Amino acid sequence: MLAINTRQFWAVFFTKLVFNLRSEVSRTYLGYVWWLLEPVLFVTALYIVFGTFLRTRTEDFLVFLVIGQVSFSWFSRSVSNASRAMLGNKGLMNQVAIQKLFFPLLVVCQDLVKQAVVFVAMLGFLLYMGVDAGAVWLTLPLIMMVQLLLILAVGFVCAGIVPLVPDFRFLIGTMLTITMWGSGVFYSYEDVLLERHQNLFLMNPMANLIKNYRQVLLDGVQPDWSALAVIALISIGVILAMMWVFRRLDTTFARLALQ
Amino acid sequence: MMHPDGKLLEMRHVGFTYSTGIGFYGGKRVEALRDISFCVREGETLGLIGRNGCGKSTLLRVATGIFRPDRGELIRYCDRISLLALNVGFDPNLSGADNLVISCMFLGASRREALALHDDIVAFAELEDYIDQPLKTYSSGMKARLGFSVGLKMNADLLLVDEVLGVGDASFKSKAREAMMERMNSEQAVIFVSHSLGSVVDLCQRVIWLENGEIREQGEPEQVVEAYLEHLESVKGVGRPQQRERTE
Numbered sequence: 149m150l151a152i153n154t155r156q157f158w159a160v161f162f163t164k165l166v167f168n169l170r171s172e173v174s175r176t177y178l179g180y181v182w183w184l185l186e187p188v189l190f191v192t193a194l195y196i197v198f199g200t201f202l203r204t205r206t207e208d209f210l211v212f213l214v215i216g217q218v219s220f221s222w223f224s225r226s227v228s229n230a231s232r233a234m235l236g237n238k239g240l241m242n243q244v245a246i247q248k249l250f251f252p253l254l255v256v257c258q259d260l261v262k263q264a265v266v267f268v269a270m271l272g273f274l275l276y277m278g279v280d281a282g283a284v285w286l287t288l289p290l291i292m293m294v295q296l297l298l299i300l301a302v303g304f305v306c307a308g309i310v311p312l313v314p315d316f317r318f319l320i321g322t323m324l325t326i327t328m329w330g331s332g333v334f335y336s337y338e339d340v341l342l343e344r345h346q347n348l349f350l351m352n353p354m355a356n357l358i359k360n361y362r363q364v365l366l367d368g369v370q371p372d373w374s375a376l377a378v379i380a381l382i383s384i385g386v387i388l389a390m391m392w393v394f395r396r397l398d399t400t401f402a403r404l405a406l407q
Numbered sequence: 408m409m410h411p412d413g414k415l416l417e418m419r420h421v422g423f424t425y426s427t428g429i430g431f432y433g434g435k436r437v438e439a440l441r442d443i444s445f446c447v448r449e450g451e452t453l454g455l456i457g458r459n460g461c462g463k464s465t466l467l468r469v470a471t472g473i474f475r476p477d478r479g480e481l482i483r484y485c486d487r488i489s490l491l492a493l494n495v496g497f498d499p500n501l502s503g504a505d506n507l508v509i510s511c512m513f514l515g516a517s518r519r520e521a522l523a524l525h526d527d528i529v530a531f532a533e534l535e536d537y538i539d540q541p542l543k544t545y546s547s548g549m550k551a552r553l554g555f556s557v558g559l560k561m562n563a564d565l566l567l568v569d570e571v572l573g574v575g576d577a578s579f580k581s582k583a584r585e586a587m588m589e590r591m592n593s594e595q596a597v598i599f600v601s602h603s604l605g606s607v608v609d610l611c612q613r614v615i616w617l618e619n620g621e622i623r624e625q626g627e628p629e630q631v632v633e634a635y636l637e638h639l640e641s642v643k644g645v646g647r648p649q650q651r652e653r654t655e
Contacts, residue, residue, distance in 0.1 A: 152515070160512045164496075167509060171500035174541065243492040244513045245472035399475035402468070403425050 152246045160246075161254065168258055183262045184269055191217050198334045208366060211277050215365055216333035216358050218270050222263045223299055223354055224324045229255040230303030231320045234311045234401060241402045248401045249394045252307035256299055267292070274365060282368040291364065294376045295357050297383035304390035308397070311404045331355040353379045415485045415565045415596050416470060417446040422478035423462075423469055423620075439465040440620045443479070447565060447598060452591045454611030454628060455600045456635055462620040463600045467567045470598065485564035489514050492569065493554035499543035503534060503553055506542050510554070514561045524560050531586070532556035533579070548575050555583055565596045604632050 152160070173179040191214050199209050233251040234241075241248065275281060309316045331354040332340075341349055350356045356379065360371040394401075423440040439462045447453050455463050468474045469481065471490045496513045497506050507528055511521035529538050532552040542550065552575045568587070575583065584606075591597050591610050601607050607614060607628060614631040616623045618638075624631050 152513075156512070156515065156517075159518055160509070163512055163518055164509055167498065167501055167505050170505075171498055174500050240496050240513070242468065242473060243490060243495045246513070399473065402473045 152244065157247060157250065161250065161257075164254060165257055165261075168254070169261060172258070180265075183265055187214075187218055187221060187266055187270075190221060194334050208277075208279075211274055211279055211366065212336070212362065213334055214270060214273060215361050216331070218266055219295065219358055219361050220328055220331055220333045220354060222259065222266075223295065223302075224328065226256050226259040226299045227302050227306055228320060228324060229259060230299075231306035231310050231317065233307050235314075235317075247394065248398055249304070249391065252303050253300075256296075256303050259299075260296065279366060280368065284364050284368050284370055287364055287371055288361075291357065291360050291371055291376065294380045294383070297380050297387065298353050298357070301383040301386035301390070304387060304394070308390060308393055311401050312397075327352065327354055331358055333358065350375070353382075413449040415447050415449060415483070416488065417482045417484070418443050418470075418476075418479065419482070420444055420479035421469060421476040421481060423465060423474060424477050438620055440469065440476075443620075443622055445615060445622070445625060447596055449596055450594045451613065452595075452597045452599055452611045454607040454614035454631075455598060455617065456602070456604065456607055456614060456632065457617035457623075458639075461617040463617055464569060465620075466617065467569055467598065467600060470565075470567060487515050487563045488565045488567065489561055489563035490567045490569065491558040491561075493551055493558070495554070495557070497542060497550070497554070500541055502541055503529075503538040503545065507538070507553065507557060510557045511561065514557070515563065516561065528553075528556045528560050531559065531582075548579075551575055552579055559583075559586055559590065563595075565598070566590075567598045567600075569600045570602065604636070608632055 176182055178185065191210075194213055194217060195210060199213070230252040233255045234248065237251045240246075271281075271285075306316070306320055310320075330349070330352050332349070337346060337349050337355065337359070350359065356372070356375050360376065363369045364371050421440060421443040422438070424436055424438050426436050443466065445453075455466065457463055465474065467490055469476055471488055472483075473490070475481075495510045497510065501509070504525065507525060508518065508521045511524060511528075512518060516524070529535055532549075532555070534549060534553060537545065537549065542553075545553070555575070588606075588610060591599065599607065599611060611628050613626065614628045615625045616631050616635050623638075624634055
């Protein structure tokens with residue numbers, strides 16, 4: 149029994165999305181510039197550590213790093229924002245009967261808008277660095293779609309668990325860092341891993357997605373469609389399951405927010 | 408779905424329990440509501456009185472659908488039941504005007520309706536000069552005025568009002584009180600929670616007295632309020648409220 153119907157849900161959702169993006173910008177001096185500055189800072193740090201100090205640099209290390217970092221930070225930022233989304237809206241949950249999936253979905257979409265800008269900038273940077281654009285780049289939106297599904301699946305799970313077991317908040321940050329080490333953001337798994345470990349490595353969906361981004365952008369090779377299909381299907385399954393869980397626990401979340 | 412008797416909302420033997428903590432350390436179960444049965448009809452103003460922590464706010468949240476009852480049945484015969492809470496969905500970084508729109512929408516208005524109400528709400532809140540400023544620059548009184556004005560102008564089949572008449576300075580307070588009374592005296596159905604027993608007797612056609620999550624008495628305002636006052640007199644200085652009232 150919900151007071152806010154589907155139409156109203158989406159109307160509020162999109163209004164709130166636009167307002168939130170605006171409000172986020174008004175909080176800082178540089179505003180929208182941060183959307184680009186943040187990944188640039190990260191890439192610079194990783195480049196100095198791995199490219200200069202550790203000298204793991206190959207010829208195209210910079211573009212290689214940018215692709216890995218941009219796609220991984222999208223995942224990690226969205227998931228950690230989603231996991232905080234429910235706690236951040238306790239007050240609202242106790243004033244309005246609204247489907248609670250509203251909150252994680254909102255932050256994921258907010259990040260999606262920002263990520264789209266970053267992605268376009270990244271493609272510009274690749275072209276500037278002399279990477280050849282080919283017809284295979286047209287498959288990029290599909291890979292991004294698969295990553296979005298993965299983010300929604302993991303984000304919903306984290307958003308649902310944190311109010312039930314608040315201790316998970318601490319675990320999520322750690323798990324994201326571990327996932328980063330295991331996703332080949334700053335190393336090429338083909339150079340580093342033993343052959344018998346490589347398949348295991350690619351079972352990590354983020355590692356697999358990053359591999360596909362690089363394959364398409366740097367090598368001009370078609371992505372691994374069957375791997376993408378598996379990631380997409382599992383993600384969709386998890387998303388549907390979480391929609392069911394959120395429906396079941398809808399008022400439990402409001403109650404938990406007060407405890 | 409309209410009910411032939413003009414019923415808008417009915418509770419039958421509703422019970423609601425929550426736990427006070429999480430994990431290994433906390434977790435005392437509190438029965439916030441027990442065996443609550445009543446109904447509200449069109450055009451009626453129903454008063455809800457009781458000491459702090461007796462379950463008034465919880466009852467309103469169950470009625471809105473924010474909490475689902477553990478036991479019993481909640482039947483709604485209307486679409487829009489709205490809890491008149493202050494500052495719904497306010498974001499300090501947005502302008503007053505943006506907050507107005509989003510708050511109206513959370514309370515059930517479409518974006519167009521919200522924009523159409525903008526002038527009315529701003530005028531009532533007396534915030535013409537500030538409405539485009541970010542909300543974080545507002546004083547708490549200004550915020551409350553905006554929140555109250557949004558709630559006041561919203562349409563709902565059944566309006567749940569939780570002790571909000573006391574916002575703003577003296578002049579705004581009396582204006583707010585008057586506007587709210589006007590609304591209650593009209594065809595609007597209202598459940599009205601208040602500690603101001605005078606307003607309850609003036610405004611309500613029927614009153615429910617809650618004590619420890621149970622209905623102690625329900626009926627004519629004068630009688631119920633009288634009995635409640637007698638009870639308060641008899642327990643004065645003896646009992647402490649058993650639960651803390653949790654409001655946002």
